[in-house]
Amino acid sequence: MAYDIIGNIAILKGEDKTRKQKLKEARALLRKPHIRTVLEKSTNVKGRLRTIKTKYILGEKTLIAECRENNSIFRFNVETCYFSPRLANERQLISEKINMNDSVLVMFAGVGVYPIVIYKYRKPIKIVGIELGKECCKYFRENLKLNKIPNGKIEVVQGDVKKKINGKEKYDVVIMARPNLKDSFLKYSLIASKKGTRLFYYGFCRDEDIKKLIDNLLKEAKDLNRKVKLKEYIHACDIAPYKHRFRIEFEVLD
Numbered sequence: 001m002a003y004d005i006i007g008n009i010a011i012l013k014g015e016d017k018t019r020k021q022k023l024k025e026a027r028a029l030l031r032k033p034h035i036r037t038v039l040e041k042s043t044n045v046k047g048r049l050r051t052i053k054t055k056y057i058l059g060e061k062t063l064i065a066e067c068r069e070n071n072s073i074f075r076f077n078v079e080t081c082y083f084s085p086r087l088a089n090e091r092q093l094i095s096e097k098i099n100m101n102d103s104v105l106v107m108f109a110g111v112g113v114y115p116i117v118i119y120k121y122r123k124p125i126k127i128v129g130i131e132l133g134k135e136c137c138k139y140f141r142e143n144l145k146l147n148k149i150p151n152g153k154i155e156v157v158q159g160d161v162k163k164k165i166n167g168k169e170k171y172d173v174v175i176m177a178r179p180n181l182k183d184s185f186l187k188y189s190l191i192a193s194k195k196g197t198r199l200f201y202y203g204f205c206r207d208e209d210i211k212k213l214i215d216n217l218l219k220e221a222k223d224l225n226r227k228v229k230l231k232e233y234i235h236a237c238d239i240a241p242y243k244h245r246f247r248i249e250f251e252v253l254d
């Protein structure tokens, strides 16, 4: 697909097209029911905040998307906040792994999509979302209201997971909705884990490299003097030709 649809905004990806071709594609997109704005992606996802830059092509001039998925609604700025519409199915699948009596930590929570979808499906006793981006946190709080999440059910923590996780709180489930960066952040998820914690790690690699990625994580846990057991891994979505986002589930044994 040469574009992403994020609610009311379509984002074209074909840099090698002429202006005339882009306008033609934009006019066709604006005929679709919900699309009111067409932008073009002008950079790849970059930096710690995993953001993109866009260029305006046609329609209403806005960067604010309102997007529905999994019986929830999300509002955010497409240039200052990361959001992937391709993870909607994954968010439903991971929700099925959460129980009502679980406490859940979502590291790298973005605009609150994982916490809100999990709450809607499973109503666990507590969800905490940690997110570095101030703008993301602003929309995360707004999305709690838009989705009528009762006060106190989902806590928004703005800051770096490396500073915000201190081991005082241990969770039944830790979801690492990781940015595609070198740092595994495993150390911090283990600080927030106790015996029996289910740890969901998102990693990015080619099919042939998944075993190596898992071995490296098991070794990293061992070097940190923690025992973890691999439960399963699944292909969560594609991020580029031949490169995938894998969800790797571990059980923490100590």
Ligand SMILES: C[S@@+](CC[C@H](N)C(=O)[O-])C[C@H]1O[C@@H](n2cnc3c(N)ncnc32)[C@H](O)[C@@H]1O
Binding pocket: 048, 049, 050, 082, 083, 084, 087, 107, 108, 109, 110, 111, 112, 113, 114, 130, 131, 132, 133, 136, 159, 160, 161, 162, 177, 178, 179, 180
């Ligand atoms: C791939 S995005 C995932 C966002 C969200 N979970 C989603 O799926 O829509 C990664 C997020 O991690 C945040 N982030 C990056 N480094 C971080 C850190 N050290 N501590 C907390 N959040 C961080 C980024 O700002 C970004 O919003």
